[in-house]
Amino acid sequence: MTRPLRIIGVPMDLGADRRGVDMGPSAIRYAGLDRQLTDLDYDPTDVGDLTVARPEVGDPDAVTPETGRAKYVAEVRDVCTRLADEVADTLEEGAFPLVLGGDHSIAIGSVNGSARDADVGVVWFDAHADFNTPATTPSGNVHGMPVAAFLGEGEFADTDWAEAGVKEENVALVGIRSIDETEREALRDTDVSVFTMSDIDERGITEVTEDALDVASDGTDGIHVSLDLDWLDPNEAPGVGTPVRGGVTYREAHAALERTARRDVRSMEVVEVNPILDRSNRTAELAVELAASGLGKRII
Structure with missing residues (x-):
């Protein structure tokens, strides 16, 4: 039997300081995502992209006591609120939500949607900790804050759009x-x-991956997987906005996602693909391959 899966695009680059990741969802789709999912016996439905304000019409400097130095936070909040509803509705209807970014700030919405009616653990594959808050951020970019946001750190505490009720001990x-x-x-x-x-x-x-999965699954109803392509070494994934040398290799990434697929994964996002900085859509193709591994693809 095929399993229903819903593809949700979030073409947002408001949370980053380099343009281009808003084209990530299109690049990932172009790289053959639908075909890979169908080959894995999923029944994918692509609901298209959420509407996202352009940076030119937003206000990066709108500051409130809650938002501090976070740029475009009102626009990010709007997108993440709608994304949370979309993810929660997808799960309620019995489908698997696969979210395509976009910068990593969209994870605030993905995690909130996945955790709306469940205890959820999170495995965060990334070069960066993403644990800044509006008060501590050196850049003001919200894509450096989502883990702090969904855990309710700092100014995100008791917010109805960011704090998701996820337990710290279930985040890896x-x-x-x-x-x-x-x-x-x-x-x-x-x-x-x-x-x-x-x-x-x-x-x-x-x-390491097994330990992380144990952390995220301990006493929870399932795992949300967040895959930032800058987790990989830039030689493997050149099309990302914030590359950091010394990342995981191609095979290490597949091995980690193959292990992940053996657990109770309830939602996933793939983020930070920047086609402007890529080479022949190489990073988007890698994103598709890794998503497929995380959803059950095996060599044999």
């Missing part, structure tokens, strides 16, 4: 190698599990 960050000092200090005071690239070097990708 995997492959981290670029972290601000304020993020480092803040994370040390939480129960969030952080697995760095050094952990992967020392212990191997499969062991």
Whole structure:
């Protein structure tokens, strides 16, 4: 039997400081996503893209006590609120939500939707910790804040659009190698599990991934998987806005997502593909391959 799956595009680059990731959903679709999903016995329905305000018509400097120095936060809040509704409705209708970004700030909406009526753990494959708040951010870019946001840190506490009710002890960050000092200090005071690239070097990708999945699945109803393509080394994924040298390899990434597919994954997003910076849509094609591995594709 085929399993229903809903593709939700979120062409947003308001949370980043480099234009281009708004074209990520189109690039991923063009790379053959629908065909891969069909081959995996999913029944994909593409609901198109959420409407997102252009940076030219937004206000990056609108500041409130809640938003602090976060740029375009009113526009990000609007998109994430609508995305949360879309993800929650998808799950309620028995389909799997696959969200295509867009910058990583959209994860605030994805996680909130997935956790609306369930206890959810999160596995965060990323080069960055994304644990800044409006008060601590050095850049003001919301794509550096989503983990702090859905955990209700700082100015995000008690917000009806950001804090998702996810427990810190059910969040695992995997492959981290670029972290601000304020993020480092803040994370040390939480129960969030952080697995760095050094952990992967020392212990191997499969062991680290299994530990992360154990963290996210402990006492939860399922796992939300967030895949930022800058998690990979830039030699593998050149088309990302914030590349960091020393990331995971092609095979390490597939091994991690293949392990992930064996667990109870209830929702997934693939973000930060920037076609402007890519080479022949290589990064989007890799995004499709990794999504397929995360949804059950095997070599044999």
